Amino acid sequence: MTYTFYKYQGTGNDFILIDNRQLEFCKNNTKTIKLLCNRRFGIGADGLILLEQHDTLDFKMVYYNADGNESSMCGNGGRCIVAFAHFLGIINNSTQFMAVDGEHKALIEDDIIKLKMQNVPEVSLFDTHVFLNTGSPHHVQMETNLAHLNVKKIGSQIRHGEPYNALGANVNFVTKNNESNFSVRTYERGVEDETLSCGTGVTAVAIAMHAIGETEKNLITLETEGGKLQVSFENNNSEYQNIWLIGSANYVFKGEIVC
Numbered sequence: 001m002t003y004t005f006y007k008y009q010g011t012g013n014d015f016i017l018i019d020n021r022q023l024e025f026c027k028n029n030t031k032t033i034k035l036l037c038n039r040r041f042g043i044g045a046d047g048l049i050l051l052e053q054h055d056t057l058d059f060k061m062v063y064y065n066a067d068g069n070e071s072s073m074c075g076n077g078g079r080c081i082v083a084f085a086h087f088l089g090i091i092n093n094s095t096q097f098m099a100v101d102g103e104h105k106a107l108i109e110d111d112i113i114k115l116k117m118q119n120v121p122e123v124s125l126f127d128t129h130v131f132l133n134t135g136s137p138h139h140v141q142m143e144t145n146l147a148h149l150n151v152k153k154i155g156s157q158i159r160h161g162e163p164y165n166a167l168g169a170n171v172n173f174v175t176k177n178n179e180s181n182f183s184v185r186t187y188e189r190g191v192e193d194e195t196l197s198c199g200t201g202v203t204a205v206a207i208a209m210h211a212i213g214e215t216e217k218n219l220i221t222l223e224t225e226g227g228k229l230q231v232s233f234e235n236n237n238s239e240y241q242n243i244w245l246i247g248s249a250n251y252v253f254k255g256e257i258v259c
């Protein structure tokens with residue numbers, strides 16, 4: 001079968017998007033999805049996302065990492081699929097859609113997509129790092145020399161080591177620039193490399209920095225290798241609520257694949 005694919009990126013986290021409302025895409029073929037995401041033998045992407053129909057909401061998002069496996073929530077992918085649904089004419093400037101971690105609301109203002117994330121009821125603090133789940137599991141640790149850090153090597157060791165082991169976690173390294181601005185580099189599980197930006201990752205970083213007292217702000221700017229993102233939230237009795245991930249999401253190109 002021939003499918004039209006669309007390439008989108010959100011602060012350099014790039015995705016193949018496919019309109020699968022007819023449920024024709026070979027979604028259980030891990031090898032094919034991995035090949036499509038390969039940067040030398042395929043289209044090249046950090047992940048592949050299917051837009052499918054949902055009974056009560058505007059659409060459903062199905063997310064696969066570049067390794068071909070379906071995974072947990074992707075924040076940048078969530079912002080990209082909203083831009084894609086808008087391009088397809090499925091939605092206007094606001095939407096409610098289903099993802100693997102539940103319902104999400106989103107708002108569109110030009111190329112800025114504001115995505116509401118699930119509440120975060122628990123943030124685990126350790127001497128060296130913070131662990132929390134923002135739709136995907138995230139290890140967050142502060143670093144003084146972010147620019148020279150070997151993110152792939154150290155991130156991989158942490159992702160595969162105790163206590164994460166085979167299930168793994170995404171690993172975020174952070175430097176504080178000021179009360180409301182932090183720089184972040186992320187090693188992504190399922191891509192098994194550093195990506196230019198991770199949406200659930202910067203969300204985790206903003207909340208972690210608040211939880212450990214590095215900031216009292218509730219609107220944080222995160223500088224990633226692929227650009228700026230913003231995260232806003234409320235903290236009520238140690239649960240983080242009303243969390244929004246804000247940033248650009250853009251169409252790159254389209255093409256055809258046969259599989």
Ligand SMILES: N[C@@H](CCC[C@H](N)C(=O)O)C(=O)O
Pocket residue numbers: 013046065071072073074075076077136137169170188189190191197198199200201
């Ligand atoms: N790029 C993502 C996170 C995608 C999921 C992650 N790789 C995992 O498997 O946990 C984002 O923008 O949130």
